[in-house]
Amino acid sequence: MTSSTDLSVRPGTSIRDALSRLDRSRGQVVFVEDADGRLVGAVSDGDIRRGLLAGATLEDAVDRVMNISPATVPPTATQEAVDELKATRGIRVVAVVDDGRIVDIVGEGERIATPLPTPVVLMAGGRGQRLYPITKDIPKPLVPLGETPMIDIILGRLHGQGFRRVHVSVNHLGHLIEEHLGDGSRHGLDITYLHEPMPLGTAGAMAQLRDQIDSPFVVMNSDLLTDVDLRRMLGFHRDAAAHATIGAREYGFEIPYGVIRRDGHRVTGLAEKPYHSELVSAGIYVIDPSALQLLEHDEYCDMPTLLSRLMDDGRSVTAYEIHEEWIDVGRPEDLERARVAWERRGR
Template structure:
């Protein structure tokens, strides 16, 4: 419960300030207080992402998105009581509030259980079986995940970032030039990680390789395309997935483009309006997912399956799904200009440690 004071902010502070505090702190929460330090509400990483989904501007005061009735604890509650309450209420943080309403501490479940030191139990699947056709000729002899960004292979940068976050168990799906990927990564010992491989012997789509996982997972599985660079902490995604009690969660990215023409709206032959070069706004698939074990079990064995097919089936069957909006650095390296951009970004975003 140390350094909790850095999470405090006023109700008039903008959402952007809450993002800064959350990004600079390991506690993933802001405590909104008045001038006397009395708790007014809380803002979590999940609250901010839900605000992004609702297209709220980042200069909006945090009082517009804060939880005004957060679960709290008393100063006299011991560690066991705090952990039991957090588990029962499915929360990751508990503000410690005195009788007069002042905040006097903050309990964070990861700190109390020292999760980062023991490593997370979740498997991460890195999908590295693609042909990389749009990056030819660079990928004629080198699989795309092993192309060097700066002075390191793309897949190695992603793997090191995930290990730094506490993940230690990995499957890597391989197909095109898969032996080169196995030779480059080995069994993961040099990262103190366990790396295993899913061998695709044919094209299996963006989800089919998950059917090759040899043993049914016991916890949600993180899935990520191996041609991505991102600063997203997958633990935040996993927490969001649990908080929304989803069977499957997909990370989405805000995408906007401007139509270069005037758009004419018609009703049969009547013109009802003209919009001059309108901007279109979408959330697009960012290639990062969380899937519960029962979702992995639904994927047909050794078949061609794309991830949209998986989500379409869940939606059709009424199973809960969630969208997690990314606000961190993210780059899909699909084309040559993306590869060039990655080489410009890598030293700033992913310095070689």
């Protein structure tokens, strides 16, 4: 990341001084920020040349030649979005803006990795019964792929996407998870715990976060091996103005028989081993904090129940299709598939 201090001036700064800043920084743009640090414009050497040709002088304020609609992205932007913006606008520098203020600048050859304020809730309280006896003495999130526990892989990917605040719900053998993760500093994260006095389902523990979260947050199961771009999912959720977004995955299966179509007793058609597909929940969600008001402390509540409450209340629930790698490590065969995928990456 490039420092915004090196590439910013105040309104009223002369074009000469802005040009000098451009030259010293070797950048392609100078951003104009007001006294409160809010972005009000940007000036490139091209803007300055066009302004001088139109009659401006080097002593005029930079306001006269600045672009009042500079290229910016939110902190949740993906690298793909940054690259596309650069290509579309023919620029090399993009400002990352949050609440009107520059929080980072992605220069030429740099990648966006802006730390996000967005919290993540990892649901890690389940018993992992389908993996028994593996999970008899070890909680499922600590089951290793190779030598690395699943939850470490998940946390590493969260950190790589810019997330820093994680709440982990724990119940079954939860003390082992807490001992392993600690405060999260080993992963570069701030980890706190939601203790379930009894199994509370896939949503119940979140009632403990009521009045603690004031922006959309991510919820995901702690037994997923996935490359899903959560920054893009957050952007989708915000663009849709949704109260909840469900990460959805296509699940298909072949019926191993010839299927008969009929009208009463009359056969109207035959289909040999047809393929059927549905969108299923991928165990990843973006939730608006207002949804937490629909939960009661220590109430058992699964995520489908919470989402149904939102829809019954007339609130918007959207589906975000996941096309990246995604393995739900629920059964022994899924665990083996996840281990093969992890080893294939050489990690």
